[in-house]
Amino acid sequence: MEKSCTLLVHFDKGTPALANEIKEALEGNDVEAKIEAMKKAIMILLNGDTIPQLFITIIRYVLPSEDHTVQKLLLLYLEIIDKTDSRGKVLPEMILICQNLRNNLQSPNEYIRGVTLRFLCRLNEAEIVEPLIPSILANLEHRHPFVRRNAVSAVMSVYRLPQGEQLLVDAPEIIDRFLASEQDPSSKRNAFLMLFNCAQDRAVSYLFAHIDRIIDWAEQLQMVVLELIRKVCRVNKGEKGKYIKVIISLLNAQSSAVVYECANTLVSLSSAPTAIRAAANTYCQLLLSQSDNNVKLIVLDRINELKASHREILVELVMDVLRAVSSPNLDIRRKTLDIVLDLITPGNIDEVVMMLKKEVVKTQGAELEKNGEYRQMLVQAIYSCAVKFPAVASTVVHPLMDFLGDTNLASAMDVAIFVREIIETNPKLRVSIITRLLDTFYQIRTSRVCTYALWIIGEYCLSLSEVESGIATIKQCLGELPFYTASEESEAQDVSKNSQVVNSSTVSSRRPVVLADGTYATQSAALETAMSAPVLVQGSLASVGNLRSLILSGDFFLESVVACTLTKLVLRLDEVQPSKVEVNKATTQALLIMVSMLQLGQSSVLPHPIDNDSHDRIVLCIRTLCNKDEEVKKIWLKSCRESFVKMLEDKKLREIEESRAMAQISNAQPDDLIDFYHLKSRKGMSQLELEDEVQDDLKRATGEFVKDGDDANKLNRILQLTGFSDPVYAEAYVTVNHYDIVLDVTVINRTKGTLQNLCLELATMGDLKLVERPQNYTLAPESTKQIKANIKVSSTETGVIFGNIVYETSNVLERTVIVLNDIHIDIMDYISPSSCADVLFRTMWAEFEWENKVAISTVIKDEKDFLNHIVKATNMKCLTPPSALGGECGVLAANLYAKSVFGEDALVNVSVEKQADGKLSGYIRIRSKTQGIALSLGDKITLKQKGGP
Numbered sequence: 001m002e003k004s005c006t007l008l009v010h011f012d013k014g015t016p017a018l019a020n021e022i023k024e025a026l027e028g029n030d031v032e033a034k035i036e037a038m039k040k041a042i043m044i045l046l047n048g049d050t051i052p053q054l055f056i057t058i059i060r061y062v063l064p065s066e067d068h069t070v071q072k073l074l075l076l077y078l079e080i081i082d083k084t085d086s087r088g089k090v091l092p093e094m095i096l097i098c099q100n101l102r103n104n105l106q107s108p109n110e111y112i113r114g115v116t117l118r119f120l121c122r123l124n125e126a127e128i129v130e131p132l133i134p135s136i137l138a139n140l141e142h143r144h145p146f147v148r149r150n151a152v153s154a155v156m157s158v159y160r161l162p163q164g165e166q167l168l169v170d171a172p173e174i175i176d177r178f179l180a181s182e183q184d185p186s187s188k189r190n191a192f193l194m195l196f197n198c199a200q201d202r203a204v205s206y207l208f209a210h211i212d213r214i215i216d217w218a219e220q221l222q223m224v225v226l227e228l229i230r231k232v233c234r235v236n237k238g239e240k241g242k243y244i245k246v247i248i249s250l251l252n253a254q255s256s257a258v259v260y261e262c263a264n265t266l267v268s269l270s271s272a273p274t275a276i277r278a279a280a281n282t283y284c285q286l287l288l289s290q291s292d293n294n295v296k297l298i299v300l301d302r303i304n305e306l307k308a309s310h311r312e313i314l315v316e317l318v319m320d321v322l323r324a325v326s327s328p329n330l331d332i333r334r335k336t337l338d339i340v341l342d343l344i345t346p347g348n349i350d351e352v353v354m355m356l357k358k359e360v361v362k363t364q365g366a367e368l369e370k371n372g373e374y375r376q377m378l379v380q381a382i383y384s385c386a387v388k389f390p391a392v393a394s395t396v397v398h399p400l401m402d403f404l405g406d407t408n409l410a411s412a413m414d415v416a417i418f419v420r421e422i423i424e425t426n427p428k429l430r431v432s433i434i435t436r437l438l439d440t441f442y443q444i445r446t447s448r449v450c451t452y453a454l455w456i457i458g459e460y461c462l463s464l465s466e467v468e469s470g471i472a473t474i475k476q477c478l479g480e481l482p483f484y485t486a487s488e489e490s491e492a493q494d495v496s497k498n499s500q501v502v503n504s505s506t507v508s509s510r511r512p513v514v515l516a517d518g519t520y521a522t523q524s525a526a527l528e529t530a531m532s533a534p535v536l537v538q539g540s541l542a543s544v545g546n547l548r549s550l551i552l553s554g555d556f557f558l559e560s561v562v563a564c565t566l567t568k569l570v571l572r573l574d575e576v577q578p579s580k581v582e583v584n585k586a587t588t589q590a591l592l593i594m595v596s597m598l599q600l601g602q603s604s605v606l607p608h609p610i611d612n613d614s615h616d617r618i619v620l621c622i623r624t625l626c627n628k629d630e631e632v633k634k635i636w637l638k639s640c641r642e643s644f645v646k647m648l649e650d651k652k653l654r655e656i657e658e659s660r661a662m663a664q665i666s667n668a669q670p671d672d673l674i675d676f677y678h679l680k681s682r683k684g685m686s687q688l689e690l691e692d693e694v695q696d697d698l699k700r701a702t703g704e705f706v707k708d709g710d711d712a713n714k715l716n717r718i719l720q721l722t723g724f725s726d727p728v729y730a731e732a733y734v735t736v737n738h739y740d741i742v743l744d745v746t747v748i749n750r751t752k753g754t755l756q757n758l759c760l761e762l763a764t765m766g767d768l769k770l771v772e773r774p775q776n777y778t779l780a781p782e783s784t785k786q787i788k789a790n791i792k793v794s795s796t797e798t799g800v801i802f803g804n805i806v807y808e809t810s811n812v813l814e815r816t817v818i819v820l821n822d823i824h825i826d827i828m829d830y831i832s833p834s835s836c837a838d839v840l841f842r843t844m845w846a847e848f849e850w851e852n853k854v855a856i857s858t859v860i861k862d863e864k865d866f867l868n869h870i871v872k873a874t875n876m877k878c879l880t881p882p883s884a885l886g887g888e889c890g891v892l893a894a895n896l897y898a899k900s901v902f903g904e905d906a907l908v909n910v911s912v913e914k915q916a917d918g919k920l921s922g923y924i925r926i927r928s929k930t931q932g933i934a935l936s937l938g939d940k941i942t943l944k945q946k947g948g949p
Contacts, residue, residue, distance in 0.1 A: 172199035185218030372408030405443030416452035766799030
């Protein structure tokens with residue numbers, strides 16, 4: 001049978017000490033050996049073993065010892081041994097220790113007295129404590145505060161025993177007199193805590209008798225006062241007005257912990273604007289004054305909770321909250337910005353944006369590790385401000401455009417998306433944005449940002465000067481044509497030939513590349529070396545334009561975007577340029593650029609040829625410029641932007657619907673009482689009390705005190721554990737909070753007899769862990785008991801909780817067992833969906849190992865035969881046709897769809913190559929929702945899954 005334990009010591013399960021060795025050490029005269037022997041005995045007892053033969057030895061040889069460490073260990077030993085028999089009666093040998101405890105309580109040494117009093121706090125046997133009461137009370141007047149402090153705790157423990165009120169009838173009165181004369185802060189705290197728990201009226205009387213000096217009390221005593229206020233106000237809500245004054249006076253305390261608890265208590269007790277404003281100011285002061293990041297995060301959580309119900313008050317303090325971004329911690333900055341963005345109003349938007357702009361400038365100056373990520377957060381925050389309040393867009397868009405060339409891809413992408421939306425929603429800014437974009441376009445060094453910028457240039461260059469400047473900028477960034485010469489092509493061919501005779505270890509070092517649709521492509525180290533060879537860019541990366549550098553690195557999608565942008569600009573030039581000669585000249589130059597890009601894509605200069613999609617788009621652009629049909633021109637110049645406008649409208653509509661859903665509030669019932677504030681009696685009420693009364697009335701009127709929906713949800717999560725015909729009925733309410741599961745089990749005794757030693761025994765299957773086992777109870781006839789059990793989740797697997805209820809009856813010695821229904825804990829109970837930006841998803845995909853990689857070993861000699869063998873054996877179908885790269889020692893790669901084997905939406909990437917000795921080697925990668933898939937390949941292909949075949 002498990003029992004409660006007040007002591008926890010780490011036990012090293014090595015070679016256990018023998019009882020005879022411990023006994024010999026205790027009987028000796030060596031003090032150090034006695035200390036070690038006592039420690040071993042205590043750890044063995046804590047581990048569940050019993051050594052009954054040691055008790056007499058300890059009484060004879062350890063009890064008389066005068067060493068303080070030995071005496072302390074003796075008290076720990078006495079604390080954990082069984083002091084009662086099976087019937088609950090105190091063992092006769094326990095009388096032997098009473099005289100020793102009395103001697104300790106009268107010892108001239110303060111330490112011995114103090115530790116003995118602390119030991120008495122953990123005794124539950126009234127028969128042992130009763131003869132010691134006069135000695136305990138005598139210690140209340142001891143000269144040393146350590147003894148007095150523990151004596152008060154001992155008095156409280158004795159008084160709270162089942163028969164304690166008979167043992168110490170006048171304990172509250174004694175402690176009340178003690179508190180009035182005591183000067184030691186810790187002793188006063190313990191005395192006030194005793195009155196708080198055992199005589200609440202006396203504690204309240206003492207509090208109001210000394211209310212003027214409460215600000216000078218010690219920190220630990222002030223914390224107990226706040227706990228008392230919370231307890232009293234929970235029971236008697238009508239008196240909370242006078243207690244709120246005490247809390248507000250404590251807001252000026254020296255201790256940060258007391259100030260924080262004061263703010264929490266104010267928020268929990270009152271909804272008055274004055275009280276909430278005081279609490280919010282306190283949170284903001286703590287946010288700026290505390291250096292501990294954990295404290296800052298906790299305070300930000302409190303502010304976030306306050307924002308949900310008192311947003312209008314926090315709006316006034318938005319700049320104080322925003323100062324928390326001065327912390328170098330990224331989590332604090334992120335949480336601060338999230339809170340501030342919900343508190344923006346037309347009145348404070350200018351100040352907030354100015355502060356954000358200053359922070360963006362700071363990220364340029366200092367080269368810190370997380371500067372790029374912080375800059376991205378600031379850009380997103382400014383973007384949100386500009387979307388909510390378009391008037392500020394003109395002040396932020398131009399400074400942010402300097403970051404289009406940022407080395408941090410995520411922040412540069414956010415700026416590009418921001419500029420794209422602002423230029424559509426703010427027509428007055430279009431000319432200045434286009435001018436600035438054309439001036440800074442050459443600074444952009446990333447392909448994806450270039451595609452955004454080119455789309456903006458193609459859509460919003462409307463006047464003649466803008467169109468001509470757009471064409472000139474693109475030409476300048478592309479550089480001189482052609483992109484390569486005949487000599488460079490022959491050099492590239494030589495490089496490719498040399499790369500084919502690289503040793504097998506170099507060729508076989510391959511890695512998969514995740515494509516945009518989630519599938520894989522295989523890339524070898526030799527090919528990567530060729531891609532980065534100087535011959536491609538002719539050593540002129542620093543001198544040529546950004547578009548030329550990116551195109552010569554094999555970015556064919558960017559080529560197609562450049563072709564589309566040039567097509568739009570030339571078609572618009574045809575509308576705004578009266579001179580047909582100039583139009584024809586621009587058309588010819590654009591066609592020359594497109595043809596040169598096609599030639600580059602089909603040449604051997606680049607390591608891989610142009611993809612079909614990019615090729616078709618460039619050809620379409622050439623055909624459009626050669627035949628300028630009016631209908632086609634309308635599609636190019638108008639339909640694209642109309643689609644973009646519709647996308648923005650849909651996005652805005654979704655945001656409005658989400659805000660409406662969040663703004664839904666509960667309404668009053670038709671027959672609810674209406675309380676008129678102006679007709680209330682104000683006699684003897686302060687302004688704060690009046691405000692609090694009004695806020696309570698408003699909450700009652702709007703239905704905030706009524707939460708029927710929560711009760712309905714609670715009923716849905718109740719699970720029946722036993723049958724209605726069982727002698728004990730049990731049901732459980734399961735609460736899942738992140739990775740903690742709490743079982744609130746209601747047990748009902750349906751019999752006419754008393755059930756003794758009733759125990760809820762639980763066990764878990766899967767990666768669930770029972771934190772603590774419930775204790776034993778005695779259930780009267782037809783009575784009910786609430787039992788709680790805590791369970792920790794340690795993985796994403798589905799777990800099962802099972803167990804039984806065991807009890808004894810008074811007339812039957814046998815134990816009765818009732819088996820409980822299983823409780824299934826699904827992964828969906830403790831995970832919640834979240835959204836993830838595309839750039840962030842790619843970053844995480846690159847950092848984490850999401851797939852299972854399995855090496856291949858097979859006797860099959862031909863790559864395609866091997867692939868066909870896999871497809872046939874696993875019932876998969878090929879999504880992409882297998883491609884062979886690299887000649888003799890080639891690589892065969894294919895993406896397979898394996899729904900029937902691995903579950904929904906599984907993607908399998910097979911990559912094999914033939915070595916010089918004719919054998920195949922490579923790997924298979926599996927990406928699936930199913931966890932733990934492993935694949936091994938030999939003469940016979942088998943599929944295995946974690947937990948079974």
